[in-house]
Amino acid sequence: MSWNVAHRMTPESSEREIFSYSGAVSAGIVGATGESLRARLAMLNVESQRARKVFSSFVELAYNIIHHGEPEGARDVKIVRCGSIAVWEAGQRYHxxxxxxxxxxxxxPIRQRLQALRDLTPEQIRFEFRLRLTNLQYAADDSPNGGAGLGLLTIARNAAEPIDFELSPVPSHDGRLQLIIHTVIQ
Structure with missing residues (x-):
């Protein structure tokens, strides 16, 4: 993927890479890579609650690529979305x-949703998650592709600090933008 900025996806040398994937992202690939990540976390003896948070955040980030991503090729060709996901450990925290x-x-709308999540306290995130989970505040148009918006809330709920994100133009991709989402789990 020529638009991939490798230095943003590669952990520093003092950090321990746990897992990384770059390429086509589909439900089947999420299942396979998720199982590989789960096995790697078990092999590293990551405490079960932290491993669950890392795993569920990984899955939600991958599905974010599927639901909101643009194909790398021509827009009129319906191909699998492409993206990159990396997991690494630095000082008892998982990135x-x-x-x-x-x-x-x-x-x-993606920028607005991510910025709104950054502004919420952990208590507000948990409350919003429960409301969405019980469908009390469900609105089909909250995200570009509909849905209850539980994916980003799950990531925010698991995070030790606000989600960081960046949206930047990619000149070689016809007005499409590169979305980078970074989260930290303690």
Whole structure:
């Protein structure tokens, strides 16, 4: 993937890489890579609650690529979305970072949702999650592709600090933007 910025996805040398994937992202690939990540976390004896948070955040980041990503090739060709996801450990904290292309049309609501999550306290995130889970505040148009918005809330709920994100133009990709999401789990 020529748009991939490798230094943003590669952990520093003092950090321990746990898992990384770059390429096509589909439900089957999420299942296979998720199982590989789960096995790697078990092999490293990661405490079960932390491993569950890392795993569920990984899955949600991957599905974010599937639901909101743009194909790397021509827009009129319906191909599997492409992206990158990395997991690494640094000082008893687990970092997850995803990278994908998104449509410029989808960027404003995604940016708005991510910024709103950054502004919520952990208590507000848990409350919002429960409301969405019970469908009390469900609105089909909250995200560009509909849905209850539980994926980003799950990531925020698992995080030790606010989700970091970056949206930047990719000149060689016809107005599409690169979306990078970074989260930290303690």
């Amino acid at each position: 997850l970072r995803s990278q994908s292309l998104i449509s410029a049309v989808n960027a404003p």
